[in-house]
Amino acid sequence: MTTVSEAAVPQPGDQLPGLAKTVFQRAIAEREFSADSIHNDDYTRAHGYPGALISAYVLAGYMSEPMVSFFGASWFSSGELALRFIGKGVQQGDKVTCGASVREVQAGSPPRVVFDVWMEKADGARPVLGTASALLGGQS
Amino acid sequence: MGHARKEGHRLSTLIPFESIRVGEELGPFEVLVSEEAVAQYCEDWADANPWYSGPSPFGGPVAPPAFLAGLACFRLLGSKFNARATIGAQTAHRNLAPLPVGQRMITKGVIADKYVKRGLEYVVITSTSYAEDGTPVRESTDHILLSVERAEVTSDDNRQ
Numbered sequence: 321m322t323t324v325s326e327a328a329v330p331q332p333g334d335q336l337p338g339l340a341k342t343v344f345q346r347a348i349a350e351r352e353f354s355a356d357s358i359h360n361d362d363y364t365r366a367h368g369y370p371g372a373l374i375s376a377y378v379l380a381g382y383m384s385e386p387m388v389s390f391f392g393a394s395w396f397s398s399g400e401l402a403l404r405f406i407g408k409g410v411q412q413g414d415k416v417t418c419g420a421s422v423r424e425v426q427a428g429s430p431p432r433v434v435f436d437v438w439m440e441k442a443d444g445a446r447p448v449l450g451t452a453s454a455l456l457g458g459q460s
Numbered sequence: 461m462g463h464a465r466k467e468g469h470r471l472s473t474l475i476p477f478e479s480i481r482v483g484e485e486l487g488p489f490e491v492l493v494s495e496e497a498v499a500q501y502c503e504d505w506a507d508a509n510p511w512y513s514g515p516s517p518f519g520g521p522v523a524p525p526a527f528l529a530g531l532a533c534f535r536l537l538g539s540k541f542n543a544r545a546t547i548g549a550q551t552a553h554r555n556l557a558p559l560p561v562g563q564r565m566i567t568k569g570v571i572a573d574k575y576v577k578r579g580l581e582y583v584v585i586t587s588t589s590y591a592e593d594g595t596p597v598r599e600s601t602d603h604i605l606l607s608v609e610r611a612e613v614t615s616d617d618n619r620q
Contacts, residue, residue, distance in 0.1 A: 341505075341506060342506075344504055344505075344506075345504075346500075346504050353544070354544060356474070356544070356545050357544050357545060358545060358546070358547050358608065364608075367608045373547060375530075375531070375534075375548065376530045376547070376548025376549075376551055376602075377526075377528065377529060377530035377531035377534075377548070377551075378504075378505075380526050380529050380530045380551055380553070381501070381505045381507070381524065381526040381527075381529070382505065383526075384524070384525055384526035384529070385505070385507050385509075385526075387525075388509060388524075388525060392517070393516075393517040393518070393558075395525060395555060396518070396522065396525055396555055396557065396558040397555060397556060397557055397558065398555065399525060399553075399554075399555040400552070400553065400554045400555070401526075401529075401551075401552065401553050402550070402551075402552035402553075403550065403551050403552070404549070404550050405547075405548055405549055405550070405551075454555075
């Protein structure tokens with residue numbers, strides 16, 4: 321496994337350094353949710369989840385950060401992020417790692433780098449899967 | 461749409477599937493992308509990128525590209541329905557331009573589709589967010605699960 325250098329054109333299979341986060345959603349920390357809300361522990365547990373579900377937009381924010389770090393300014397004008405939220409979801413306080421591996425480099429001037437991306441929980445489950453891409457240029 | 465449920469069985473009680481009209485416009489939803497809101501984002505996401513609070517390649521500070529990404533669609537849906545039991549199933553964003561901090565972001569959307577998959581009901585919302593000068597900054601497509609209540613799976617589900 322190699323680690324992508326920002327100065328180099330990455331190759332398929334190259335991986336970005338994992339971004340570790342402790343998941344936090346302010347609304348879950350500060351509010352009480354109704355008995356039929358996916359942010360309610362009892363309701364989600366009754367439906368087979370480990371606890372209240374973190375919102376997709378929170379997870380999307382975590383997944384975006386390593387793309388900003390890699391692509392820099394280009395991510396703001398050419399970045400594309402597509403995510404699926406699967407399995408038992410993510411809960412408040414979970415330790416997760418956001419990962420990215422180059423799927424392909426599309427020819428062009430500049431080329432577009434396409435990553436497979438994922439969020440991995442401490443138990444190895446991957447509740448977020450998807451792709452991210454942007455034009456390679458304007459890196460920070 | 462060929463969704464299948466038992467007669468009289470409603471999965472999402474807050475957003476009856478039948479009440480969703482594909483093609484219905486949603487919004488606009490507006491929010492001020494203030495320094496305080498961006499600082500809150502940086503704290504909550506533990507993302508200390510200096511471009512969000514100071515000089516950036518675009519001049520002054522800009523909003524994190526994921527700011528409200530995947531949330532605006534729920535606000536749009538919530539403008540018509542009680543969306544508290546919904547869950548994001550898929551989200552896709554295309555960044556078009558940076559959004560300077562201090563501007564309003566305006567998001568307009570449309571109900572692009574609805575479907576039943578493995579006994580669960582979904583709605584698809586496409587939306588575009590604009591800076592206050594009308595510059596489009598982000599396009600999004602979100603698949604939203606209406607409820608975790610599940611019906612019997614039948615061969616009539618319109619997506620597999």
